Amino acid sequence: MNQPLTRRGFARDVAYALGACAVAPGLARGAVEPAAAPPTPPQAGPPPRAVRLDSNENPYGPSVMALEAMSRSQKIAARYPDALEEELSVALAKFHGVQRDNILLGCGSGEILRMADMAFLRPDRTVVAAEPTFEAVLSYAKVTRAEAIKIPLTPDYRHDLSRMAAACGRRTGLVYVCNPNNPTGTIVSRDELEAFIARVPKTTTILVDEAYCHFVEDAAYASAFEWIGKAPNLIVVRTFSKIYGLAGMRLGYAAATKEAIEEMGRHRIWSNTNAAVLEAAIASLLDTGHVPRHRRAVTDGKRWLSAELEKDGRTVIPSEANFAMIDVGSDVEPVIAALRSRDVLPGRKFPSLPNWLRVTIGTPQEMRRFLAAFRAVVPARDIRAA
Numbered sequence: 249m250n251q252p253l254t255r256r257g258f259a260r261d262v263a264y265a266l267g268a269c270a271v272a273p274g275l276a277r278g279a280v281e282p283a284a285a286p287p288t289p290p291q292a293g294p295p296p297r298a299v300r301l302d303s304n305e306n307p308y309g310p311s312v313m314a315l316e317a318m319s320r321s322q323k324i325a326a327r328y329p330d331a332l333e334e335e336l337s338v339a340l341a342k343f344h345g346v347q348r349d350n351i352l353l354g355c356g357s358g359e360i361l362r363m364a365d366m367a368f369l370r371p372d373r374t375v376v377a378a379e380p381t382f383e384a385v386l387s388y389a390k391v392t393r394a395e396a397i398k399i400p401l402t403p404d405y406r407h408d409l410s411r412m413a414a415a416c417g418r419r420t421g422l423v424y425v426c427n428p429n430n431p432t433g434t435i436v437s438r439d440e441l442e443a444f445i446a447r448v449p450k451t452t453t454i455l456v457d458e459a460y461c462h463f464v465e466d467a468a469y470a471s472a473f474e475w476i477g478k479a480p481n482l483i484v485v486r487t488f489s490k491i492y493g494l495a496g497m498r499l500g501y502a503a504a505t506k507e508a509i510e511e512m513g514r515h516r517i518w519s520n521t522n523a524a525v526l527e528a529a530i531a532s533l534l535d536t537g538h539v540p541r542h543r544r545a546v547t548d549g550k551r552w553l554s555a556e557l558e559k560d561g562r563t564v565i566p567s568e569a570n571f572a573m574i575d576v577g578s579d580v581e582p583v584i585a586a587l588r589s590r591d592v593l594p595g596r597k598f599p600s601l602p603n604w605l606r607v608t609i610g611t612p613q614e615m616r617r618f619l620a621a622f623r624a625v626v627p628a629r630d631i632r633a634a
């Protein structure tokens with residue numbers, strides 16, 4: 249008789265079940281295989297007590313209204329979520345002041361970035377992006393065999409929009425602007441974006457990723473939504489994974505012209521969302537206090553961390569997002585390893601900024617644990633000597 253799967257051991261049970269499928273053909277032939285090696289246990293996740301500051305999630309979680317909505321969604325779990333997809337798409341269009349057919353939902357904004365690559369890139373096209381930036385667009389672009397053109401950030405770690413625009417030629421299918429930028433947390437201002445949109449050829453699609461826009465405090469910033477309906481070659485990408493605290497549920501969306509939405513939609517998996525996250529997203533939009541409340545908590549944490557690190561003589565890139573980049577003064581890899589061994593999980597290394605550590609802003613308690621571990625691993629600089 250099959251053993252019931254326990255919730256805690258579920259991943260392990262599934263992994264073993266898959267392992268069993270892999271050996272099944274040999275068994276079917278009647279062969280008795282010697283046990284060459286014990287089965288590899290499934291990779292362990294982060295220890296339960298670990299401080300997770302590696303993926304720029306919201307440590308405070310979703311809105312209470314979103315949590316309640318997800319519980320309610322159990323009642324409709326048996327049904328495909330088409331009607332809810334429509335309801336959320338209409339709600340998002342209203343929220344942003346655009347039309348329903350300007351909106352496309354994705355399984356996280358990652359799926360939107362992939363759909364844009366599939367729709368606008370080919371082997372004879374180029375894709376332009378900053379270096380470093382969030383890697384997904386260039387990573388998915390490899391499948392299309394489009395040529396990647398990487399433009400280094402300016403000395404103050406901002407997008408070099410002038411060089412990026414100059415790199416957009418006849419063959420450029422996409423130019424990616426991550427605003428605020430992951431991993432630096434720097435922004436492109438409203439005026440810089442306006443000039444960039446005016447300068448990039450209309451044959452190039454401009455993909456503006458606003459995953460971290462809700463954390464921005466700088467008044468010079470503006471969402472690219474302002475140009476939806478005006479710039480025909482613009483796509484704006486948003487996610488529910490960051491300030492809305494729904495990274496584990498997977499939902500993102502794009503806004504663009506009807507034509508661009510149709511182009512991208514051809515690469516979409518049918519029913520790429522689910523009832524629980526759709527209900528949660530609708531509830532999140534209704535909870536108007538959520539974004540300012542969570543932005544404030546993150547900003548407070550960011551200010552506290554920067555002030556503490558400054559006392560140690562450390563340089564931190566001023567960030568408009570929910571993470572910060574810290575100069576550790578030498579290769580960051582051993583620092584990452586040492587922090588991990590203390591159950592503090594920082595961001596990955598970005599090879600073009602090899603001495604910098606990216607840290608997500610966690611709760612005050614998590615920030616205190618990070619700082620204690622960081623100070624143990626990277627001793628304070630002697631500011632007097634500097």
Ligand code: PMP
Nearest residue numbers: 356357358382430459487489500
């Ligand atoms: N864009 C940026 C800038 C990101 O940092 C991330 C994830 N960290 C994503 C998109 C993808 O997020 P998701 O698929 O969860 O929406």
